[in-house]
Amino acid sequence: MDRLLPLIQNETLKIWKKKRFYVIILVLLVLIPIFTYAQLRISETNKKNFKDWRNQLVQQINENQNMLASDRIPEEWKRSRRIAVQQLQYYLDHNVNPNSPDGVSFTRSFMSSSVTLFYPLLVLAIASDLISGERTAGTIKMLLTRPVKRWKILLSKLVALIFYVSLTVVVSGVLCYLISGAVFGYGGWGMPVFTGFLIKGSAIDSAYVHAVPQWLYILMESGLIWVSSMTVAILALMVSVLIRSTAASIVTMMAAVISGTILSSMSSSWQSAKYVFAVNLQLTDYLAGSPPPITGMTLSFSLFILAVWAAAALIVSFSVFTKQDIMN
Structure with a gap:
């Protein structure tokens, strides 16, 4: 432990000096x-067209119902529309505006929309070259000549990575709130x-629906975003x-994340796709009650799949790093 803490501090400083977080x-x-x-322009347009937010919800419900009556829309799209109609109607019946124009609501919406692609790409800016970057620079040889076990070196990099992933999630939320709050207000x-x-086919079970304050919702949302980003x-x-190669490792992960995002929108009829990690990254959809990419997927299932992928990746990382010939 005495040798591990300086290693963690060293790895944290190395990531900071690379200025990737900047x-x-x-x-x-x-x-x-x-x-x-x-969002400001959208809000201004809505104010011109709707004197009351309830009228806006009614129009959204009517538009979705009209789409459901069309024979040209695929059945999978109709399923998501039916669920959206039921959710909008629930908010309307309980006199709650789901799109309240304020900084907190904007932050909640921004973070939820960014979990699948934006946050992973931000994380890749830090994580993709932790080892390959040192090989390219030649500093890995100097590091391995120190009287420290290899698993401790990799563990220190992992701890530093956890710190920066957590910092990325927190800083993004704070900046989003501060910037949007200046326009929409900080309430x-x-x-x-x-x-x-609870999504059951094309219907919603509202038996377990309950209201939580938005600050608590954002905390829960941030926790799920952290799990996705950390995976x-x-x-x-x-x-x-x-x-x-640093370039190859970055391109490989970017391709995996982007292709997985595309796959999640096309995988409704491919049941085996639910075991792909990228299809399970949109954890915040379970909080909002949005339909999952594949019927039958649940929050516990997605968390389990991500945990399996992360555990397997850690096993491979430590096994390979402690045995491979890095000096050549």
């Missing part, structure tokens, strides 16, 4: 204002958000161990 902050500072402005923490919707980070660490 790039993440810069990306957030550029994109969040753009999304905030887009909305106590606004009720309904969760507990991607651990897989990226494994790829970094297996592939010597």
Whole structure:
């Protein structure tokens, strides 16, 4: 333990000196204002067209019902529309605006929309070259000549990675709230958000639906985002161990994440796709009651699949790193 703590501090400083986290902050500072402005224009349009948010929900319900009556829409799309109609009607019946224009609601929506692709790409900026980058630079040889066991070196990198993944989730939420709050206001923490919707085929079981304050919902959402992001980070660490080239390891993980995101939107009739890690990354959909990519998937199932992928990646990473010939 005495030797492990300095290793962790060293790995944390090395990631910081690479300035990858600065790039993440810069990306957030550029994109969040753009999304905030887009949401502002949408809100202004809605104010012009609807004097009351209830009228907007009624129109959304009517539009979805009209689409359900069309024969040109695939049955899978109709399933999601039926569920959306039931959810909107639930909010309408309980007199709760699901799209309240405030900084907290915008942050909740932004983080939920970003869990599948945006957060994984941010994480890859840090995780994809933890080992391969040191091979390219030649510093891995110097590190391995120290009288420290290899598993401790990799463990220190893993702990530093956990720290930066956690920091990425927290900083993104804080920046999103601060920037959007300047436009929409900083209220909305106590606004009720309904969760507990159970999807059964094309219907919703509302027996377990309950309202939670928005601050609690965001905490739960952030925890699920952290699980998804950490799974991607651990897989990226494994790829970094297996592939010597930094560019190749980054491209490999980016291809896996992006192709998995595309697959999740096309996998409704391919049941085996539910075992692919990328199909299970959208954990926040279970909180919101959105239909899963494949019928029958649940939050516990997705958490289990991600845990299996992460555990397998860690086993491979430590097994290979402690035995392979890295010096050549």
